[in-house]
Amino acid sequence: MTGPALGLLLGTGLFCVWWSCWPRGQATRRSRGPSRLAADLQQAGLGDFTPTALVVTCFVCGVAALLLVAATTRVPSVAGCFGLMAAAAPVAAVRARARHRSTRLREVWPDAIDHLTSAVRAGLSLPEAVTQLGVRGPQELRPALVAFAVDYRATGRFGDALDLLKIRLADPVGDRVVESLRLARDVGGSDLGRLLRTLSGFLRDDARLRSELESRQGWTVNAARLAVAAPWCVLGLLATRPESVAAYDTPAGLLVLVFGAGLSATSYAAMLRVARLPDEARVLR
Numbered sequence: 001m002t003g004p005a006l007g008l009l010l011g012t013g014l015f016c017v018w019w020s021c022w023p024r025g026q027a028t029r030r031s032r033g034p035s036r037l038a039a040d041l042q043q044a045g046l047g048d049f050t051p052t053a054l055v056v057t058c059f060v061c062g063v064a065a066l067l068l069v070a071a072t073t074r075v076p077s078v079a080g081c082f083g084l085m086a087a088a089a090p091v092a093a094v095r096a097r098a099r100h101r102s103t104r105l106r107e108v109w110p111d112a113i114d115h116l117t118s119a120v121r122a123g124l125s126l127p128e129a130v131t132q133l134g135v136r137g138p139q140e141l142r143p144a145l146v147a148f149a150v151d152y153r154a155t156g157r158f159g160d161a162l163d164l165l166k167i168r169l170a171d172p173v174g175d176r177v178v179e180s181l182r183l184a185r186d187v188g189g190s191d192l193g194r195l196l197r198t199l200s201g202f203l204r205d206d207a208r209l210r211s212e213l214e215s216r217q218g219w220t221v222n223a224a225r226l227a228v229a230a231p232w233c234v235l236g237l238l239a240t241r242p243e244s245v246a247a248y249d250t251p252a253g254l255l256v257l258v259f260g261a262g263l264s265a266t267s268y269a270a271m272l273r274v275a276r277l278p279d280e281a282r283v284l285r
Helices: 003-020 036-043 051-073 076-121 126-136 139-155 158-169 172-187 192-238 242-248 251-275
Strands: none
Touching: 036 051, 036 076, 051 076, 076 126, 076 139, 076 172, 076 192, 076 242, 076 251, 126 139, 126 158, 126 172, 139 158, 158 172, 172 192, 192 242, 192 251, 242 251
């Protein structure tokens, strides 16, 4: 048997071994959740703003920046770079708002759970206790809780009102609290107060630990962001003088801009990947 035939036989055998590792005859189904943009908008508290509208906003910002820089510098390559950065700015702003809102909710949930525990101890029913949080709870949670009270009074269905509350909050901690309330309502659990106190203590410890980690790595992340933004700030200053940016209106200048943009995007993504703390997934939505 010749060498090519042996290689073909060996490759066929390895392929059969690899193919046997995958199950056959079973259709795998994945639940399709909301898109990444829709999830970011919900977590940012902008649920009324659709992903399509966000994409249109990115397009408008990119085109406006492209035309403005092109009219100022007369260099298409420089205008294209600033147009791409302007197009990505709305998505970056939404995600920054989502992270800020998630941090704020993580800080105020322990106080909200303490209010809820006190209301349950005082003898209020679960719907009444949750409704009272819209008046006496933390300011960040009041709009969603007031809407919960309106939904519950309109329908009288506690479960449906909780589902709408989860959608408005779009928060993993809120999901756990809502499901705990639903379980206590359905099966009449007697340990709800102990459960809420344990959850409140756990959330306080987690918020304290995250705050320490974020404060320690904050200066490193900000320095990395400054290092990425500095060359483009210099390019923006050079764009005010047409004779300074004329060098970028050449094939070599275009290559420098493309290489610099790729290197900046890659390094910034790597920095975010390394410095990112693990986010709690919404497994109960």
